[in-house]
Amino acid sequence: MKTDVLVIGGGIAGAATAYYLATEGVDVTLVEADDLNTQASGANAGSIHVQIQHPEFVSLGPDWARAYGPTLRLLIESQQMWLGLGAELGVDLDVSLGGGLLVATTPEQMRQIEAKAKIERSFGVPIEILDRDSLRILAPYLAETAIGAGFCPIEGKANPLKATPAFAAAAERRGASMLTRTRILGLEPTSGGYRVRTGERTIEARRIVNAAGAAAADIAAMLGIPIALQGVPLQVTVTEPVAPLIPHLVYSAAGKLSLKQAHNGSCLIGGGWHARRLADGRLVTNPAHLAGNMTNAANLVPTLGQARAVRSWTATVNGTEDWRPIIGEVPGHKGFFLSLFPWVGFSAGPITARLTADMILGRQPRLPLNGVSALF
Template identity: 40%
Template sequence: MSPIRIDELPCRQTDVAVIGGGIVGLCLAGFLAQRGRAVTLIDAGGSSASTANAGSLHVQMQSRFMRLFPQRVAGFEQQLPLYPRAVEYWREFERDIGADFEMKVSGGLMVAETPEQFEFLVTKSRRERELGLSVELLERGDLERIAPYLGPAAYGAELCANEGKLNPLRCNAQVRAWAVRLGVTIVDRCKVERLCAISPGFTLATTLGSLQARQVAVAAGPGARALMDSVGAFLPVEPEPLHMNITEAAPPLILHLVQHAERSITLKQLSTGQVVIGGGWPAKLAPGSDYPVVDPASLIGNVSLAQYMVPSLAQLQIIRTWAGLNSKVDGRGVLGEMPGLPGLHAAIPGDAGYTLGPLTARLVADLMTGRDPGVDMQPYSPMRLQEEELRALAGQ
């Protein structure tokens, strides 16, 4: 089907333009349409983390993040209480829109292989409990009982009961259909090249013509930085190319979302029986492009580690492997109005952004429609980034 062109729209003006058709943009567009706004969603096509991700519903702090970005852990901790709510919100959202996301909340295990790694989990779990999470520590005997699929190297683990999984491709399709039913106009394969502030609102210059909007939400993942830059705003989103694999279908084997206390991995089995193996192994950017491509070293490293942790995976064939582009800021979401630019909102969910997608979209919809989000939004305000920029410029 050929894309809707902006110059073919009955009206070249809209109440709200949402830029980016990943999980955040789709949910946000739908919530705004539910509240009576005329919404146009514009998506460039190409790489989207929402179509590439692993479908893990994360709650406990990921050891990978703590290891790679120790300076961002304090910021991340501020968002931690949102994660269990985000998982609950997925369930509520699924019910409200009459969808089936193949969601299962059967708990997540972070596995330690040594007493030192277990000690790391003891400290981590203590901090997580202080921050309101419900987690417990399991010893080898407990693991043999509840996770017999784990190999002999498993020494102990941290269990977070409200972690889980869903099928992201199914979710994306169902959320998109819901948004369309609510009247959202979706313009596909159209890149917004720049924004220009007018009074009131903004003009969007796109590859398919221009559009005016009273409010704009930028849910464009790594594309957000250039868009904000075009209007003089600062949103330092960095792209992070990541690797993924999936196996052929197998009988039920792995109940939990499985991670490692020190090494990058997530493992889970979908309701189709396929095992999804990911967890942050790097991919590359294609030369001269912003498109992610597979690094063979990650393919080998990621599946070898998976097989080491769950030995019976050795029987299964990998049937597909791919790369996706994640968005990183400072460990926290960036949610809300840009300083000095009334009507322009950032909607960047934060680490494990698929888990956070629908909830963070609803929080931004609340801010954009003058409702109380019921959550202190200060930690996610884009204002902090401007303050950081000013401090960096002042050499502090």
């Protein structure tokens, strides 16, 4: 089998890259080891993030935040893309961008939020600082202990169960081929591109897009390319439905938390709590982290103290130490592209794919990647 571009990975990065390429008439085949959307892209918490995550601001510091700043432009652009994606793909993706609230309960947390907002604003992220009274008006569901917040009015949520399948279906309608349950086992360069070995077939591709998420380093290693990306097991929890209460994406400055309410009233509670990986590779929920996560949620939104958790699940996120994306053609490996956005790759999926497609099409990427992608 022959193809011009072979995309490895049927998560949001791969499916959206296949969509943008097929839309431009490129002969593209996507290969997915399992079924589409079965890993991080279908199991994440659905937050559309734009701001810098507070725990990392505190642990990595303001110098790191300033260095990361140019990456925020990608998240802003991606948020803009999310606004129009449902209409473009012909599927309601449950996009709701009512704003993200980073809530403080101590003056020290407020100072950190203000310092972070100053850096974020210098890169174009809209952040308003709310005092106790304005916060109470905007978010009466919060605990009395909340003394203020940083509010990013463009953040929100989308449905991870719908977004990647919608990209994949639209890519197929435009002529992309999808090979699911097909694992890439080997890759080698040829005079005209790459030879790709799966269990059942050999595929000749002129160009490759490595969009294998948490497994991207294993794929790159097949060509002897080291990339500093690790898989990190995370967990998320959903509660039984409660009355409509929370129109925002809520974060806590006191500890790891992301919280939002779905259309059906269930609350999704996450924020980067680690799951456990067993010796045989299976992921299981860490009960202590589940308790910590639920406590953080109930401390900020007291009503949730009464809501029962109905399910927790785990998945592996693609993580890099400095949080920078890795997007572009690998120097010295003509035609081999990486399409990887760590930690918040659901939010950034549309722009990650668009930039990858731009480069494959031989165009200037629509946003500069110097100082953003770890490759440049």
